[in-house]
Amino acid sequence: MSTTDTAVGDIATNGVRHRTVEVQGLRVFYREAGDPANPTLVLLHGFPSSSAMFRNLLRDLADSYHLIAPDHIGFGQSAMPPAGDFPYSFEKLTEVTVGLLDALGVDRFALYIQDYGAPIGLRIAGRDPERVTAIISQSGNAYLEGFTPFWEVLFAHAKDRAANEAEVRTLLEAEATRWQYTHGVPADRLDRLTPDTWTLDQAYLDRPGNKEIQLQLxxxxxxxLDGYPGFQEYFRTHRPPVLVAWGENDEIFGADGARAYARDLPDAEIHLLDAGHFALETHGAEIAALIRDFLGRKVS
Known part of the structure; x- marks a missing residue:
């Protein structure tokens, strides 16, 4: 393992550190905040974002928790090998994430799962349940009920890539990236959105070769979806503490996906916020307060 800290000078414990670790010969970038002696929360981002989506939450919770937010391979500042040179799959992204946590010596942790972070995090939890102390899901889908009409073209693409690739590629363009942030946001909170978010995401998507990576994923x-029965069995068998903080107006993973958690986890704490897919951008303070209360009660 080799580690690089890109910060300069001494940083207070509660400051955010920006670091890289080599995992399987690949550079994995991650943000870290808080005292490692405190309970750890691992933050797993979704598409088309990066660990930058957690920039505010890292600072909001760093006084009480140790937080780690990696960029998945092909995203953000982590390595981006060409699609033909690396087996881009959620199974492989899970493997790299476990490698990162092992390299950092993080044995027990809570998980924050959003979008793509859900199938990664739930694979980790289901395979090694003793490591996971709690789960926080923000549009982190684990049930068929969560899929909306947004997915119709993606599922068509899964069946016939060639016939549907042109339409799917529109999801990688600037208008679609901006829409992911703005849809479902109430009018009185639109001014909380910073254009920096979708501008940064699009810059990463527009790197040569990145769209081919995204098409593969x-x-x-x-x-x-083949893993959903196993994820749900993990919920029923191990009963992890679960907090759901989900945008009720999310048109990518609908609110029924949030409600479905109660089927296998009757004690799940489910909060539907007046927000869209990237609820942290408009309801960050509310989500941070929910997490602080939840982890304070559930994780010693």
Whole structure:
């Protein structure tokens, strides 16, 4: 393992550190905040974002928790090998994430799962349940009920890539990236959105070769559904403490996906916020307060 800290000078414990670790010969970038002696919360981002989506939450919770937010391979500042040179799949992204946590010596942790972070985090939890102390889901889908009409073209693409690739590619363009942030946001909170978010995401998507990576992950997403029965069995068998903080107006993973958690986890704490897919951008303070209360009661 080799580690690089890109911060300069001494940083207070509650400051955010920006670091890289080599995992399987690949550079994995991650943000870290808080005292490692405190309970750890691992933050797993979704598409088309990066660990930048947690920039505010890291600072909001760093006084009480140790937080780690990696960029998945192909995203953000982590390595981006060409699609033909690396087996982009959610299984492989899970493997790299476990490698990162092992390299950092993080044995027990709570998970924050959003979008793509859900099939990664739930694979980790289901395979090594003793490591996971709690789960926080923000549009982190684990049930068929969560899929909306947004997914119709993606599932068509999974069945026939060639016939549907042109339409799916529109999801990688600037208008679609901006829409992911703005849809479902109430009018009185639109001014909380910073254009920096979708501008940064689009800059990463527009790197040469990145759209091919995203197309491969779009195609591979179908295999996450095969894992849903196992994820749900993990919920029923191990009963992890679960907090759901979900945008009720999310048109990518609908609110029924949030409600479905109660079927296998009657004690799940489910909060539907007047927000869209990226609820942290408009309801960050509310989500941070929910997490602080939840982890304070559930994780010693």
């Amino acid at each position: 779009f195609w591979d997403y179908q295999f996450n």
